[in-house]
Amino acid sequence: MAPSRSALKRASDDLQKLGKQLLDLPDSRLDAIGMPENLREALADYRRTRSFEGKRRQLQYIGKVIRSVDAEPLREAVAAFQLGHAQDALALHEAEAWRRRLIDDEKTALDDWLAQHPGTDVQQLRTLIRNARKDAALTPDKRNGKAFRELFQLIKAALLAGDAGATDEIVEPEGDDE
Structure with a gap:
């Protein structure tokens, strides 16, 4: 049985939140995390974006990119930093x-x-x-x-x-x- 539409939205929101937490990490921590280049570029593009709507869309894109990546190492890196x-x-x-x-x-x-x-x-x-x-x-x-x-x-x-x-x-x- 396929996941419900609400479950898919929750998963998408969770990945966007993970992307936002990644943006809070300093560059030195991001460099230490093994992440694909397209995710690294998406994070850099978010930081360069100035408009609210542009940032919102870029955050959605970051969530989309994270879907194609193993998110667990990213979550662990964020948790270690916050701890x-x-x-x-x-x-x-x-x-x-x-x-x-x-x-x-x-x-x-x-x-x-x-x-x-x-x-x-x-x-x-x-x-x-x-x-x-x-x-x-x-x-x-x-x-x-x-x-x-x-x-x-x-x-x-x-x-x-x-x-x-x-x-x-x-x-x-x-x-x-x-």
């Missing part, structure tokens, strides 16, 4: 939460931080916390925010180093077994 952005946002939120916690409650937060990140330069961290508190105590027109930014950068770097270290620990034992 990466979500993880980056989570890391920034985590760094912001640590900064707020360190500034608000030095003793317990500092102990917790040092327990999780023992390689941190304690003197530098305490200095940055103290400077951020001094800056926060000033009136808004006299604040410069430098201490807040420096503290955030230190926390972010430590969190990234911790994540990389955790990944290395998982990978290394497998390499030793070979």
Whole structure:
């Protein structure tokens, strides 16, 4: 039994949405995806098109081109890109939460931080916390925010180093077994 007309329209809309998601990817990611040249050209034509109606028609064409291609690798590439952005946002939120916690409650937060990140330069961290508190105590027109930014950068770097270290620990034992 042939698919219904509504099912065909839904499938066509899904492919157009996939095409729109591909357009959101940076060129470096698109180059890494193995896609036919005609799809690559259709995406480039969409970016060059200025009118609303032209973009709408070009998006329909992109959906048509994707029908002739295996769409699963394209979906996987889009999902991987979106997951990466979500993880980056989570890391920034985590760094912001640590900064707020360190500034608000030095003793317990500092102990917790040092327990999780023992390689941190304690003197530098305490200095940055103290400077951020001094800056926060000033009136808004006299604040410069430098201490807040420096503290955030230190926390972010430590969190990234911790994540990389955790990944290395998982990978290394497998390499030793070979």
